[in-house]
Amino acid sequence: MLGAGRQLVKNPMDMTQESIEKIKEIWQALKGVEDPEIPVISIVDMGIVTDVTIDETGRVMVEMTPTFTGCPAIEVMKKGIEKKLSELGVKDYRVALNYKTTWTSNRITEEGRDKLEKFGLGRPASHEGEPGMEAIASARCPHCGSENTTLKSVFGSTLCRSIHICHDCRQSFERFKPV
Amino acid sequence: MNKEAAKELMLKMADDALIYGHRLSEWTGIGPILEEDIAFSSISQDKVGHAWQLYQLLEQDFGMPDPDRLGFERKESEYKCSQLNELYTRDYAFALIRHFFMDHAEFIRYSLLRASSYESLAQLAKKVRGEIKYHVLHADTWVKKLGAATEESHSRMQAALNEAFPYALGLFEPGPFEQELIDSGVFIGEGQLQAEWLDEIRPIIEESGLQLTSNTEAITGGRSGNHSSDLAPLLEEMSEVICSEPGASW
Numbered sequence: 001m002l003g004a005g006r007q008l009v010k011n012p013m014d015m016t017q018e019s020i021e022k023i024k025e026i027w028q029a030l031k032g033v034e035d036p037e038i039p040v041i042s043i044v045d046m047g048i049v050t051d052v053t054i055d056e057t058g059r060v061m062v063e064m065t066p067t068f069t070g071c072p073a074i075e076v077m078k079k080g081i082e083k084k085l086s087e088l089g090v091k092d093y094r095v096a097l098n099y100k101t102t103w104t105s106n107r108i109t110e111e112g113r114d115k116l117e118k119f120g121l122g123r124p125a126s127h128e129g130e131p132g133m134e135a136i137a138s139a140r141c142p143h144c145g146s147e148n149t150t151l152k153s154v155f156g157s158t159l160c161r162s163i164h165i166c167h168d169c170r171q172s173f174e175r176f177k178p179v
Numbered sequence: 180m181n182k183e184a185a186k187e188l189m190l191k192m193a194d195d196a197l198i199y200g201h202r203l204s205e206w207t208g209i210g211p212i213l214e215e216d217i218a219f220s221s222i223s224q225d226k227v228g229h230a231w232q233l234y235q236l237l238e239q240d241f242g243m244p245d246p247d248r249l250g251f252e253r254k255e256s257e258y259k260c261s262q263l264n265e266l267y268t269r270d271y272a273f274a275l276i277r278h279f280f281m282d283h284a285e286f287i288r289y290s291l292l293r294a295s296s297y298e299s300l301a302q303l304a305k306k307v308r309g310e311i312k313y314h315v316l317h318a319d320t321w322v323k324k325l326g327a328a329t330e331e332s333h334s335r336m337q338a339a340l341n342e343a344f345p346y347a348l349g350l351f352e353p354g355p356f357e358q359e360l361i362d363s364g365v366f367i368g369e370g371q372l373q374a375e376w377l378d379e380i381r382p383i384i385e386e387s388g389l390q391l392t393s394n395t396e397a398i399t400g401g402r403s404g405n406h407s408s409d410l411a412p413l414l415e416e417m418s419e420v421i422c423s424e425p426g427a428s429w
C-alpha cells in the first residue's frame with residue numbers, strides 16, 4: 001500500500017522548525033505549477049495537491065488527487081511538481097497520486113474560482129458533498145454575470161466542463177462542472 | 180480480506196469499463212449531433228480512466244501485470260467483461276439502451292462499494308461514483324426523450340431494450356467468490372445489486388413509455404470468460420497498435 005512502512009511526520013509538534021519552513025516554501029512553489037487544461041490556475045488553487053509532508057529521513061512527500069479519473073493532464077502535473085521540487089533543491093522526494101482525499105469542485109479556492117471566471121469558464125456551484133440537479137443546471141455566465149442561463153449539455157470540450165447558454169448576453173459558455 | 184475474491188471482482192469491473200469504454204468511443208466523430216459526439220467521447224474517456232485505475236490497483240495491491248498488459252495483452256478467455264458490453268453496437272437506440280442499463284448498474288455498484296472493507300477500492304469508488312452520476316443523467320435524458328418521441332423512435336428503443344435486457348441481466352452473473360466477498364465485507368453481492376438496479380430502472384422505463392419484458396432469463400458466461408463472437412474482433416482492434424510493435428515504449 002502507498003506510504004505503508006514509512007512513518008510520516010504529521011503532527012507539527014514533532015516537526016523541526018526547519019521542516020515547517022520547508023513545507024511552507026514547497027506549498028508556495030507549487031502555486032507556480034499550472035493546470036495544463038486551464039493554464040491560469042495553479043494546482044494548489046485547484047485543490048489537486050492534498051498534502052505535503054517531510055518524514056524523519058528528510059524525504060518530501062507530495063500527495064495529489066485527480067480531478068477526474070480519466071484526466072490526461074495528471075501526468076503533466078506530476079512532472080510539473082517534480083520539476084519544482086528539483087528547482088527548490090529537494091533531492092529526495094516522492095509525488096504520489098491517490099484517492100485518500102476525494103477531489104470535488106468544492107476544493108477549488110475562492111481565488112481559483114475568480115481566475116476561472118476571468119478565463120471565461122463559469123464557476124462551479126458549491127454543494128454539500130454531492131451536487132444536485134439544481135447545482136448542475138444553474139450557472140452564472142462568465143461574460144455578463146447573469147444567472148439567467150440554461151444547461152445545454154453536461155459534457156463539454158474537456159471532462160471537467162459542461163456547456164450552457166446565457167439568455168441575457170446570448171452567448172454560450174463553458175462552466176467548470178460541480179462534482 | 181480474501182485476495183482472490185477481491186481480484187476477481189476488480190478484474191471484471193475493469194474489463195467491463197475498458198470494453199464498454201471502447202464501444203462508446205466508436206461514436207467519436209460519427210455521433211448523430213455534435214453534442215452527442217462529445218458526450219459519448221467524454222463518457223468513453225471516463226470509462227477507460229476507471230479501467231486504468233482498477234488495473235493499477237490490481238498491479239499495486241495484487242502483483243498483477245501493468246495496466247497496458249492487462250488491458251491489451253490477455254487471451255479472450257481471460258477477459259471477465261459481461262457480454263452486454265462486448266456486443267457490437269447495432270444502432271443508436273441500442274447504444275443508448277446499453278448505456279442506460281450499464282450506467283445505472285455501475286452507479287449502484289460504486290455507491291455500494293463506498294462501504295467496502297477494501298479501503299483503496301472504497302476510496303476510488305467515491306470518486307468514480309461522482310463521475311458516473313453524469314453518465315446516468317445523460318442516459319436518462321435520451322431514453323426518456325426517444326422512448327416517447329415518435330412511433331419510429333419508440334419502436335426502435337423498445338426493440339433495442341428487448342434485445343439488450345437478457346444481456347443486461349447477465350451483468351449480475353455471480354462470480355465464484357460471491358460468498359467470500361459478502362462475508363469479508365468487500366462487496367454486498369450481485370444479487371443485492373440486481374435488486375436495487377431493477378427498482379431504480381423500472382420507473383424510468385415506465386416514464387419513457389417503454390416496457391421491460393417479464394420472465395426474462397439472463398444471458399451469462401462473460402464473467403467466466405465465455406464470450407460472444409463479438410469480443411474477439413474487438414480485442415483485435417483494440418490491441419492492433421500494441422501488437423504492431425511488441426515491447427515498444429511510447
Ligand SMILES: [Zn+2]
Nearest residue numbers: 141144166169
Ligand atoms: Zn451572459
